[in-house]
Amino acid sequence: MRNLASLRSPRIAVLALLPALLLIVLAAPCQAQEKATATAPGGANATLIEPGDAMRTVQSVVLFGLVSLAPVALLMITPFVRINIVLVLLRQALGSPQVPGNQVLMALSLLLSALVMRPVGERVYHDAVEPYMAGKANAMDSWNVGAKPIKTFMVEQILRTNHQDYLWSIYQHSAESKAGLADPEEPDQFPLGVVAPAFILSELTTALMIGFYLYLPFLIIDLVVSSVLAAMGLFMLPPTLVAMPVKLIVFVLIDGWLLVAEMLLSGFSVSGA
Template identity: 40%
Template sequence: MGKMISFLFILLGFFPQAYAVTESTQTSLLQEVTNSGLLDSLAPELKTVLTLTVLSFIPVMLIAMTAFTRIVIVLSMLRHALGLQQTPPNIIIITLSLFLTFYTMLPVWEKVENEAVRPYVSDTINLETALDNGGKHMKAFMVSQTREEDFSAILEMAKKEPPKSIEEVSFSYLVPAFLLSELTTAFKIAFVIFIPFLLIDLVVASVLMSLGMIMLPPISIALPIKVMLFVLIDGWSLISQSLVSSFT
């Protein structure tokens, strides 16, 4: 159980400075707690509580440090572009987003597992080395998807100087910059998706007006046309593949 809790601390180690603590201080604190044997001496009930507490941070990490944000926003906007308010349901959108996130992040997570998790669990490396090995791969992924403008804006708000290298980039500034970039990218993709459906709405509305059918809502005609065309081009598969490939 102690090793499992330490492993969960590795996961949390990818999100340092959440409580205004420096990365070196947090790493040293985790190393000291692990080496002291304090985790092994805790009662089983306290270990369970501590484990559940650490696990509660995983959804935050999933949203803030992976491809999930971009994917779920694009799929949600796609639903609105089709004119479907509650179809597919939110649970379907989130579930599909989780699977697509897994496929997108799999190469990064495999590197983290091979260079951080497995060596640490087998006592080949210590906690500090595991955090460094795992964190550098997560950091490289996030930096590759972060716009320079967003990162500069975060540093300006924090009144910090730009780092000289990727190794000096702090997660406390990289995470919000990454989220801003993901939001911007997601809305750009959503705008492109909206265009063909908007054209269908305009064409249907123009045809109905030219026929004098003013009282007939255009959405009642445009909706089945949009759904039919989306199914004919295998839209869900196309969008899913495009989202995953957008991170490469």
Template identity: 40%
Template sequence: MKERLYTRKDLIKYGVIFLISLVAVAVLFFTWGRVAQAANLNISLGSGTDGNGSDTLDVLLLFLFLAVVPSLVVMMTSFTRIIIVLSFLRNALGTQQSPPNQILVGLALVLTVFIMSPVISKVNTKAYEPYKEGTMTREEALKEAEIPVKEFMLKQTEKKSLELMMSISKTKMPEASKEAKGIEKYMPLSITVLTPAFVLSELNKAFTMGFLIFIPFLIIDMVVASTLMSMGMVMLPPTMIALPFKIMLFVLVGGWDLVIETLVRGFK
């Protein structure tokens, strides 16, 4: 193997990069120290019995929560089904990047907040407010917050997906809950077992809706393609001719209203 020889020019370049990085790190530490001093921060992670230690732990837990919020939104809410159905709709229309991804994600987030508002209200009333008032510990608040979320996910989770995840994780139902009926039977299950089952059910429902959305647009594509073939216009792309008809049909029947209504009512 041929060894690489570094020239004087290379050494100077790497030396300059190292010095710039060193200066940047020094400036970062200096700035953070000044900001912490100006804000009079007391980063004391003691036992948490004093006010400062408890407040600091709450701040750290808040940052941890904010770090996992995107995953929670995707995996434990209605966001998954909505964004997949909207993506299927755009592909069925054949409009490529219209509406753009930012619009679809924004619409999915707005609908997610609208659908999850009752769950958020229950979590706020039963867990967050008692915890802030000091009548409930952090562990008790987390347990109370899990209950509305579990109820929402169990109402949307298919039994076969739930049994599949229980079989994979080798989870058995407690004896006390075997006689219960409905969602109360599966409430003792851990959130780590319920979440993947909920996601699998959402994927199944989203793909079923995507199949039903594709059918009318596929019929339009077939009619346009056979018409062009019968006229001998084989060099003209059928998708280009069918696109205006699909858009016109979708607008005339109130397609957006029907899709959004079906999505929202599916969670009610």
């Protein structure tokens, strides 16, 4: 019994010391802060954050928030949606769903989108970013000036594809129409919150239409190959096994990738480019 009591006594002592150790650990930072406050000039007022530092912190948070929204902006205001969907449908029409890979199509879509949006980006930089960095314009004025060429680009693509009815359909569900304001008379007068979803819907419709046209020649090749195999009595041979190399060689001989890229680039109009 004495041995058991001697073994338990150190454990009990350690358990009794744990609350005291926790209090010491928690009190150490408070004591250090009190000492720093006492030694700093001005006492407690020295620990307050200056307005300039707070403003810089807020600006940094806003900047990081805008950077995190970059993928959303890439989908909203650029031709990336149309180009990427067309390239994916083209890959499926070729009969090779894994070649080229998604990374290759993504990179090609980004490069073609950057080529289309370069004139717009240059105007935004010269008209909005440079005056703001030079201190000649505030954030709100720079935003209004920078958003104008982007909205003009999206409106031009909507009108080019004859989807201006998308603007009116979305405008009827917007807050501006329910506020009793005067309806826009020109497409440029629609707010950016209406133009952006109408642009995405227009791009989706146009991309599917282009994909339909790209599917037709490959569908004809599939039908011809199937008819030839059926006429030869080769019913056990899958038609896709013979049609895929035929589609690949035909697509390569006509420089299909270059033709599709030129078609996608020519489908976008940029005023003042």
